[in-house]
Amino acid sequence: MANQTKKLAEKNGLEASVLDMDGYPASELSRHKRILIITSTWGEGEMPDNAADLWDETCSTNPSLSGVNYSVCAIGDTSYDEYCQAGIDWDNKFLELGATKVVDLQTCDVDYEPEWKLWVDKVIPAMAAIQISLPSEPSTPVVEEKPAVVEKPAVKSGWSAKNPYPTKITECFVLNGEGSRKETRHIVFALGDSGMDYKVGDALGVVPENPPLTVDLLIEKTGWNQDHIVHTHNGERTLWEALKKDFEIHRVNKKFVNSLTEKVSSSGMKITVKMIERYRESVAGQGSGWMSGDLEVKAELLPSIPGDDPTERVENLTTDKDAMEDYIWSRDYIDVMNDFDVNYTPEEFIELIDRLKPRLYSIASSHDAHPGFVELTVGIVRYSHHGRDRGGLCTVYMADEVKVNKTDVGVFMSPTKSFVLPEDKSTDIIMVGPGTGIAPFRAFMEQRVHDGGSGKNWLFFGDQSSKTEFYYKDEIENWLDEGHMYRYTTAWSRDQEEKIYVQHRLKEHGAEVWEWFERGAYFYICGDKQYMAKDVHRALIEIAIEHGGMSEADATHFIEKTMMKEQKRYLRDVY
Numbered sequence: 001m002a003n004q005t006k007k008l009a010e011k012n013g014l015e016a017s018v019l020d021m022d023g024y025p026a027s028e029l030s031r032h033k034r035i036l037i038i039t040s041t042w043g044e045g046e047m048p049d050n051a052a053d054l055w056d057e058t059c060s061t062n063p064s065l066s067g068v069n070y071s072v073c074a075i076g077d078t079s080y081d082e083y084c085q086a087g088i089d090w091d092n093k094f095l096e097l098g099a100t101k102v103v104d105l106q107t108c109d110v111d112y113e114p115e116w117k118l119w120v121d122k123v124i125p126a127m128a129a130i131q132i133s134l135p136s137e138p139s140t141p142v143v144e145e146k147p148a149v150v151e152k153p154a155v156k157s158g159w160s161a162k163n164p165y166p167t168k169i170t171e172c173f174v175l176n177g178e179g180s181r182k183e184t185r186h187i188v189f190a191l192g193d194s195g196m197d198y199k200v201g202d203a204l205g206v207v208p209e210n211p212p213l214t215v216d217l218l219i220e221k222t223g224w225n226q227d228h229i230v231h232t233h234n235g236e237r238t239l240w241e242a243l244k245k246d247f248e249i250h251r252v253n254k255k256f257v258n259s260l261t262e263k264v265s266s267s268g269m270k271i272t273v274k275m276i277e278r279y280r281e282s283v284a285g286q287g288s289g290w291m292s293g294d295l296e297v298k299a300e301l302l303p304s305i306p307g308d309d310p311t312e313r314v315e316n317l318t319t320d321k322d323a324m325e326d327y328i329w330s331r332d333y334i335d336v337m338n339d340f341d342v343n344y345t346p347e348e349f350i351e352l353i354d355r356l357k358p359r360l361y362s363i364a365s366s367h368d369a370h371p372g373f374v375e376l377t378v379g380i381v382r383y384s385h386h387g388r389d390r391g392g393l394c395t396v397y398m399a400d401e402v403k404v405n406k407t408d409v410g411v412f413m414s415p416t417k418s419f420v421l422p423e424d425k426s427t428d429i430i431m432v433g434p435g436t437g438i439a440p441f442r443a444f445m446e447q448r449v450h451d452g453g454s455g456k457n458w459l460f461f462g463d464q465s466s467k468t469e470f471y472y473k474d475e476i477e478n479w480l481d482e483g484h485m486y487r488y489t490t491a492w493s494r495d496q497e498e499k500i501y502v503q504h505r506l507k508e509h510g511a512e513v514w515e516w517f518e519r520g521a522y523f524y525i526c527g528d529k530q531y532m533a534k535d536v537h538r539a540l541i542e543i544a545i546e547h548g549g550m551s552e553a554d555a556t557h558f559i560e561k562t563m564m565k566e567q568k569r570y571l572r573d574v575y
Contacts, residue, residue, distance in 0.1 A: 001112070002038050005120055009036075012128040022050035026057040034127050035070040035099075037090050042418065045082025047089075050417070056565070058093060065099035069130055071123045073116055075108045077357070083107065102126045110161065110357045161358050164207045164410030165194040169402050170373070180468035183380040184436060186364070187398055189411055191372050196412075200366050200443040201419040201573075204374055205358040207410035208394035209401065210250060214332070215243045221337045224346050233355060239346050248354040250393045252328050252336050256352045258318050263342040264310040310340055335386050359394035360414050362526060362573055364439035366446035374411075377439035377471065419524070419573045425453025428521040430513065432460040432536055434491065434502050435469070437527025440573060442472055444524075449484045457484065458516070460502045462491030502532070503539040510539075514547035522569040529574035540570075 002018045009016035014034070021039075029035065042048045047055045072094075074087020084107040091105045103126055106119035159165040171188040189204070198204075219226050219240065226240040234246050243249055317324050331339075333353070344352075365375035380399045381392030402409055421444060422429065429448075431441040438461055448457055459476065463469030470490075479485035489509065493499045506513060517523070525536055537559070544555035563570035 001116060005036060005038065005124075008120055008124050009127070012124050014124075014128055020050060021054045024054050026054060026061050026063055029058070030063050030065055030068060033067060033069060034130065035068055035094075036123065036127070037070065037072045037087070037094075038075070039072065039087045039090060040075045041082060041084055041086040045085030045089075047086050048417075051086065052565070055089070058097075062097060065094055065097040068094070068099040069102050069127065070094050070099045071101065071103040071105075071119070071127075073106045073108065073119050073123075075112050075116075078109050078354075102130070109354070159194060159196060159412045161205055161207075161412055164205070164358070164412045165192075165196065166408040167192055167194070167411055168407065169398065169404050169409060172398065172402070172404055175377070175471045177468035177470075180465070182464070182469060183382065183399070184469070184471060185378050185380060185399060187376045187378055189374050189376075189409070191374060196374075198363060198367050198374060198413050198415070200363065200421060200447045201416045201440055202363050203360040203414040203416065204363050204376060205360050205412045205414050206394055206398065207358045208356070208397040210244050210247075210356070210393065211396065211401070212244065214249060214334070215240060217334050218243060218249060218332075218337075221334055222344065222349075228346055230346050230350060232350065242350060246356055247350060248356050248393075250332050250390075252331050252333055253352075253354050254324060254328060256333070256336070257314075257324065257328060259352055260310075260314045260336075260340055260342060261318060263344070264314050264340050314340070330385050332390075334388075338386075358410075358412070362437075362439040362443075364442045366443050366450060368450045369446040377436050377442070379436045416573075418568070419526075419571050421447060422455070422522050422569075424455075425451050426455050427453075428456040428458070428486075428516055428519060429524060430458045430460070430516060430521055431524045431526075432502050432506070433524075433526040434460075434462045434532060435527055436471075437525075437532075437573075438471055440526050441524070442475070445475075445479055445485065449479065456486040458486050459488040460491070460505055461488060462493065462500070462502050462505070464492065464494045466490065466492050466495055501535065503535040506536065506539045507542060510543040511547050514543055517544075517548075517563070520569070522571065523563070524571050524573075526573040527575075533572065533574040 006016040006018050039051060040048055046052075072087045072091045074084035074091075076082075076084035076087075087105060087107065091101070095101060103119065103123040106115055108115035108119075167190050169187055170190050171186065173186055175184045175186055176182055224239055226238065228239040229236055230239050230242050232242050232246045234242075237246065317327055333349075336342075361376045361378060363374055364377040365373065367374070378395055378398065380395045382396065383390055398409070401407070419440065425448075429444070431444060433439070433441045438459075441459060441461075445457060445459075448455070457479075461471075461476075463471075469492075476485065476488050480488060489505045491500045491502045491505045493501060523540070525533055527533065540559045541552075541555045544550050544558050545552060548555065548558070550558060559570065
């Protein structure tokens with residue numbers, strides 16, 4: 001991506017260089033008069049590993065960037081809360097330091113090329129038009145971080161999100177015990193002749209497809225012809241194929257909801273009003289009676305019930321952020337078509353909806369322990385909403401649609417530079433991974449056993465019940481019996497009246513956890529970002545206060561700055 005940008009800059013008469021942020025001094029930024037930043041975002045809005053040092057140095061030294069002309073292209077994934085946050089941070093920082101923004105920040109989703117093209121087509125001519133009075137024209141550096149995680153090719157292979165390796169699932173079985181309300185599966189993919197390798201901590205990208213029933217229902221609701229030919233980013237397809245393989249139809253996006261403004265109209269009820277003249281008249285021989293005659297007939301448009309007018313509903317959705325989020329969270333396009341009487345052509349529709357994105361899963365195996373295969377631990381999402389059964393797009397696809405050893409599935413490797421084992425194999429590690437968060441730690445243990453290091457391994461694991469959710473119990477107990485695992489500590493939320501979670505177990509063992517920290521142990525956490533990760537993070541600060549004798553401020557600094565940022569021995573894979 002950076003190299004493509006460089007070539008376009010050169011075509012416009014600029015002398016361009018591609019520079020990696022890793023090891024680049026902040027003091028050198030001011031000497032470049034034209035800077036293009038291309039950056040991905042990692043984790044919870046964090047800088048990628050190779051940009052962290054430059055970011056920290058820039059923030060601490062605050063060099064003057066007066067006279068620097070810049071623009072930022074940020075790559076991210078809209079499924080994450082902190083979408084393109086690293087790029088947003090660089091954009092704001094350059095402005096703060098006095099640089100001149102030539103073109104506004106460009107954000108790019110997983111399929112970044114269309115947005116990147118829009119940006120580069122604007123920014124290169126704009127940069128070329130800038131007149132800089134210097135003895136010689138300086139280079140136009142493209143300050144590059146590693147691209148978004150889904151763009152990274154697998155080691156020694158060309159397989160990627162855009163060119164996934166077609167393979168088959170060789171095993172797919174339920175890990176839960178009888179009576180569990182959950183469905184967690186162990187899924188194994190063959191790597192075949194792909195040439196793909198991976199290390200523990202990496203993720204596997206899986207390319208899903210939409211359920212055929214959902215495609216059929218959408219086409220039926222809209223009245224489209226399933227054999228109609230449409231042009232997509234993957235070439236010409238029948239409409240049915242495009243909706244099955246190319247686009248996200250399981251959840252409505254904001255762009256589509258916003259488009260309703262031009263499609264809906266007020267829907268008050270028209271009623272016919274008939275005015276009747278009635279009069280009393282005496283008829284000879286019959287006495288008196290009521291007679292009638294029509295005076296007037298007219299139609300009136302009555303106001304709709306408050307809050308029920310489609311235009312009012314759409315206006316509320318498009319102006320109220322919370323209302324929009326609530327609406328799109330639980331609905332797909334079939335729901336929207338049921339909620340609003342609107343018509344779209346197939347071409348209009350696919351122009352508005354998102355391209356189908358791959359899903360990333362933490363790898364639950366060591367390639368050294370399982371050569372030729374890659375294994376996952378996947379929680380299958382199923383629920384019912386708005387009168388229909390639904391589920392997680394990729395999880396249900398792997399569980400229900402993909403037939404073991406028969407159906408081709410596209411996969412690729414997504415390497416990590418941060419969620420890795422310590423290079424020193426004598427280093428102790430603490431792993432916290434409740435539920436499916438155990439996946440990378442199964443891989444860690446397999447690798448630690450294979451490597452034969454002397455470092456101690458301590459696992460914190462939990463879920464609802466030991467009887468139904470103790471995933472990989474036999475393997476864990478074997479590691480313990482054979483001396484590979486120092487200890488495993490469990491937390492079962494529903495095996496007793498009081499709910500117990502991993503953060504409670506950490507605090508119970510706080511004194512020993514602190515001793516491990518003082519000896520240089522690494523701390524890993526994998527799983528739910530919204531609740532569990534925050535609770536564990538708080539537990540670590542409280543452990544530092546209680547057992548480290550630190551103030552609240554010092555404990556927070558130690559956990560968030562020293563361990564996480566400086567020493568990089570507090571590592572997270574949360575989602």
